[in-house]
Amino acid sequence: MDYLYFPGCTLKDKTASIMEKTALTAAAALGLPLKEIDEWQCCGAVYPLTEDEFITLVSPSRTLYKAQRKPVVTLCSACHHVLKRTGVRLAADKEARDKVSYCLEQEYPGETPVLHYLELLRDELGWAALKEKVKAPLEGRRLAAYYGCMLLRPAKEMAFDNPEKPRIMEDFLQALGAEVITFPFRNKCCGAYLAVTEQQVMEDTANKIVTMALEYGAEELTTACPLCRYNLEQTPIVRDGKLKISFFSEPLAAALNLEEQEVMS
Amino acid sequence: MQNQGNPVKKLHSEIMERSGQDFYKCIQCGKCTAGCPVVSAMDLLPREVLLYLQMGQVEKLMNSKTPWICASCFTCGARCIKDIDLARIMEAIRAKILRPRGANALSPGEIPKELLQKVPQQALVSSFRKYTR
Ligand code: SF4
Ligand code: SF4
Numbered sequence: 001m002d003y004l005y006f007p008g009c010t011l012k013d014k015t016a017s018i019m020e021k022t023a024l025t026a027a028a029a030l031g032l033p034l035k036e037i038d039e040w041q042c043c044g045a046v047y048p049l050t051e052d053e054f055i056t057l058v059s060p061s062r063t064l065y066k067a068q069r070k071p072v073v074t075l076c077s078a079c080h081h082v083l084k085r086t087g088v089r090l091a092a093d094k095e096a097r098d099k100v101s102y103c104l105e106q107e108y109p110g111e112t113p114v115l116h117y118l119e120l121l122r123d124e125l126g127w128a129a130l131k132e133k134v135k136a137p138l139e140g141r142r143l144a145a146y147y148g149c150m151l152l153r154p155a156k157e158m159a160f161d162n163p164e165k166p167r168i169m170e171d172f173l174q175a176l177g178a179e180v181i182t183f184p185f186r187n188k189c190c191g192a193y194l195a196v197t198e199q200q201v202m203e204d205t206a207n208k209i210v211t212m213a214l215e216y217g218a219e220e221l222t223t224a225c226p227l228c229r230y231n232l233e234q235t236p237i238v239r240d241g242k243l244k245i246s247f248f249s250e251p252l253a254a255a256l257n258l259e260e261q262e263v264m265s
Numbered sequence: 266m267q268n269q270g271n272p273v274k275k276l277h278s279e280i281m282e283r284s285g286q287d288f289y290k291c292i293q294c295g296k297c298t299a300g301c302p303v304v305s306a307m308d309l310l311p312r313e314v315l316l317y318l319q320m321g322q323v324e325k326l327m328n329s330k331t332p333w334i335c336a337s338c339f340t341c342g343a344r345c346i347k348d349i350d351l352a353r354i355m356e357a358i359r360a361k362i363l364r365p366r367g368a369n370a371l372s373p374g375e376i377p378k379e380l381l382q383k384v385p386q387q388a389l390v391s392s393f394r395k396y397t398r
Contacts, residue, residue, distance in 0.1 A: 013386040045390035046337065049356035050283040056394065078387055153339035154350070163343050189302040189338030193391035195384055197371060201306045201334060208302075227387045 003120065004072045005034035006063055008079035009042045010226040019226060023075050023117060023249035025258050030133055032120055034073055037066060043082040046193075054099045060086040061100045064112040071113040073120055075249065077225040081150035081158065084114040088157045116151060116160070118168055118224060118248065130175045135257035137177025143251060144181040144218035145169030146209065148228040149189050163187065172248065173222065176255040183216035185209045190231040199234075206231045210243055220244040222251055276323045276361065284357035290347040291315040297341035297351050307331040311341050311351050318354070332358040333370060337395070363398045371396035 011020045027034045041059050048056040060082050063072060074080040090097045091111045101108050115123075121130055152163040161168045166187060173180045188209055191202030210232055213221050221243060223229050232238060232245045281288065297311040298304055304311065309331040317325045326332070335355040342350040362368055371392055381389075 008387075009390060010385045010387040015383065015385045042390060044394060045387050046394045049337070049350075049353045050360050051285045052283055053360070076387065078391070149338040149340070153343050155343065189336050189340060191303065192336040192338065193388050193395060194303070194334070194336055195388045196376060196380070196392040197396060198306065198334065199380075201303055204305070205302050205336075226385045227391075230383075230385050230388070 002033055002035045003115075004067050004070050005036045006040055006043070006072050006074050006079055006083065007036060008040075008074065008076045009045070010076055010078075015226065015230065019075065019229075019247040019249055022247070022253035022258070026249055026252045026256055027117070027120075029256050029258060030121075030125060030130070032125060037063060037072070040066075043079045043086075045078050045082065047082045047085045054096060055103075057086055057089065057096060057100055058103045061090060062104060064090070064114075065104055065106050065109055067112045068109045069112050071115050073115050073117055075117050075224070077116065077148065077150040078227065080114060080116040085157050087111055087114055116224065118151075118172060119160070121172060122168055127171050127175045130172075131177075134175065134177055134255045136255055138173075138251055138255050139177050139179075141178045141251075142181050142217055142219045143173045143178040144183050144213050144216065144221050145173060145186055146190075146213070146221050146223040146228060146232065147187045148223060148225050149187070149192070150225060152187055169222070169224070169248065173251065176251055178251065178255075181213070181216050181218040183213050183218065185212045190225075190228045192227060192231070195227065195231055195234070202231055203234055207235045207237070210235045210237045214243050218243065220246055220251070222246045222248050224248050273321060273323055276327075277318065277321055279361060280318065280323065280326075280354065280357045283360060284350070284353040286349050286351075286354050288315055288318040288349075288354075291319065291345075291349055292347060294346065296344045296346065297349075300340045300344050302338060302340065303334050303336055306334045311335075314351065314354060314358075315349070326358050327362065331355070332362075333396070359395065363396070366398075369397040 043060040097108050151160050155163040170180050191205035194202040237243050295312045301311050309329045332355045337352045
């Protein structure tokens, strides 16, 4: 089965090339082909949190309507968050559904499943099958998973993993053969969009996370959110090379032994 | 506004309706504050936001830095034993300030060029969604 792939703005921007390339190459190697949705539009990056704001639901809904109930896969945890919550809202809230359908001049097709790439690995492929495909296990590499917020919360809507004790990313790293480090701040916010408006607040917040990861013995911190990745990179510990930050598809591509050329082509 | 009854009460019920949250359920336990990653930069603690809403002192919130520091991380809501989604309350306060025309809290010119060149697109889209109308 083909999965529809929603890249979102960040996976196509100036900061992102390696993230998308490694993920797509790995998906092909794992027999999970991702087909990019035509003429996709930005999801809006944040889910509208007031009861009377409907217009910002239109853009993520366009993707969900277009998919016509075929599963949509994302790499970016913010896209996943917005698309998933929009889907849950449309399924439960008739007023939102009617307004969105009116704007899109289309009938509501029913609920379109939204999956993060990690869920695709866990639920469609399975960790045992992933482990079998690993050609270059990340033995001896001390990797810690950093979840951030968007994948996990609010748990009722995201239904992704236990929000206080998640394990999907640790299971993922384990399947890749890494030495997995679990540390306390893995689900603590990195400062998010304060990177634009309150840089110092963001840096202080991100600093606490990388300091803790280092204290627990991690040498690399891997995340599924491009903005988490950026924020964590803005800290002295990372700038001084004491800790590496990666997007989850980077260790995946390494463990599958996908050649540099293959990944970059 | 004056002719439509008490403006403070009106503001109060607007925030209640827009956020969809019942302030009076809050028991002031402070768990929201304890887990907030950016509380040290706030002038009102998350718990105090609920306190002032309960007391009807909405003006305090309209002049506070707190709703602009909140990173919408949903930690407070995940931990609140009364199931109050504080991130929605913060958004309703921002909406009240931003929705009138021209009240944007961020303009493109304010962002240093150097930052624009390196920050992920996601951060720009999010901050314009959060800080402008
Ligand atoms: S955690 Fe909930 S009940 Fe406790 S102070 Fe915060 S909002 Fe109130
Ligand atoms: S949503 Fe806002 S107030 Fe709540 S914990 Fe996160 S930053 Fe703090």
